[in-house]
Amino acid sequence: MKHLVLVLLVLACTAGCLGTAADPPPADEIAARFVAAEERATDFSATVAVAAGSENVTARLFRKDPGCYRIEYLEPGDLAGTVVVSNGTRKWRYDPTTRTALTVAGPYMNAAFSEPPYPGWAEGVRGYTETVAESLAEQNASYRGTEIVGGRTAYLLEVADDSKLFEAPTRYREAVHRFKVRIDAETRLLLGLEMYGNQGNLILAADYTDPLANTGLPDDLFVFDPPAGTTIRPMPTAAITPLFLSSIDDARHYGVEMPSSLPEGYAFADGTHLPGGYTVLRFTNGNNDLEVVKRLHDPYREERVLPGTPEAVLLSDGREAEYVSAGGKDQLRWRDGEYAYQVTGAMLGKTELVRVAESVEAAPVPA
Known part of the structure; x- marks a missing residue:
């Protein structure tokens, strides 16, 4: 009888110990570590799946300071193969189906716009992590637990405000009043995010697969050489007031x-x-x-x-x-x-x- 009681006590103790996970860092510490990791990241790459309303885009993203990026679209099918490349001073968008490349340079890059059906809003994927970092640096975040994302443990943080936090990087630039982010507990890199409007409506969701930082992406990744036979045209731009x-x-x-x-x-x-x-x-x-x-x-x-x-x-x-x-x-x-x-x-x-x-x-x- 004494032996049975002892066994039960050991089992109870063991079960209690296994059920008690290590206490996570405070929300502000998690946020600070993410912001610091973003500031230290000289380059970044990931596959990002984005859903904004009825529009869904998946792309392979490469980003490198200062101002270089490459976006390789994977989905939807009619966009697959399209590549957007910028070395910081010139931007290209190449469509392999039509063998057409649009290009723009200098200060006109920020004034360039896209004509339908191309989803120009999707190029904003290159700035999601920066937007999140800026908001976490300015706002108080709440800790909402942990989740397993792609086999990785992620901290879930939420930021909410009655006033607008920022504009969503979508076609209609909706006001974001609340967002959730999933931050890798080990690497401090972004694994996912959700943006909501003032009525709790989901505006945009993005999931990151295989995010990596500071891997030494080569400069030639951000150089575009138009294939032979490519039709090259200037990218349309809005007027800029000098x-x-x-x-x-x-x-x-x-x-x-x-x-x-x-x-x-x-x-x-x-x-x-x-x-x-x-x-x-x-x-x-x-x-x-x-x-x-x-x-x-x-x-x-x-x-x-x-x-x-x-x-x-x-x-x-x-x-x-x-x-x-x-x-x-x-x-x-x-x-x-x-x-x-x-x-x-x-x-x-x-x-x-x-x-x-x-x-x-x-x-x-x-x-």
Whole structure:
């Protein structure tokens, strides 16, 4: 009898010990560790399945600092094989079915938009982890237990607020008032998330498979070389409002390159400046204008130039330029790195335009 009692006591103790899991860290500590892991991640990859309303997309995601990403669509079938690639300065989207590539560069990348039926909203998958990290850093999260996700133990955190937390990365940019995230208890990487509206309606859900960070993704993964026979077109972009330059002081403030040598009688009139995109400066003598343009060169967009057969000109610093005259105007144009330059006047002559061009990188014109 004593032996039976002893056995029962041992079994009870053992069952109690097995049923008591280690206490998880506090919610704010879990959140802080996730935020820290996101900040330390120089690269990231995962397969992500996204459901937003009636739309479902699965893609292989690769991301690397600074600003590089690659999205390889796996589902749905009519999107499978489509690839989106950005090296931080140029973006491509290639459709193997139509053998068409759309491309955009520089500041216009943020203004690019997609035409149906392509689900442009799905490209937002590259920023889900950043959005979650920013919100967890600002909001108080609640611990909702643990779950097993793909064989991994995940901490479940929830953030809710009566006011909008952020906009959902969906086609309609719905306001998110609550979200849940599943964070790998060991790696601190995202395993899943759900975003909800103010009525508790599910807006978007995403599941991550095989997430990895800091694996040393190669740079050439984010370079796109259009296959032979590809039709290349510029990606459509929305209009971007540039800065208006009403004075020399405005130009100096924004660090705009300006000529220090002008034809006699010419003075600054006005200009426009889109940082990283273009600068257009207009000078006038009251009757005629002199225009100096610096524009990010894009070989896939048609460049507006004066027609005619150009004459080769060698600038004093060795840069190769072209001079052309047509329709009562003359123009000197050249390339310097990623930018194309044009100096256009009202038949000022090659010598005068060369003098202006060679002074463009000098000190700004005195006010």
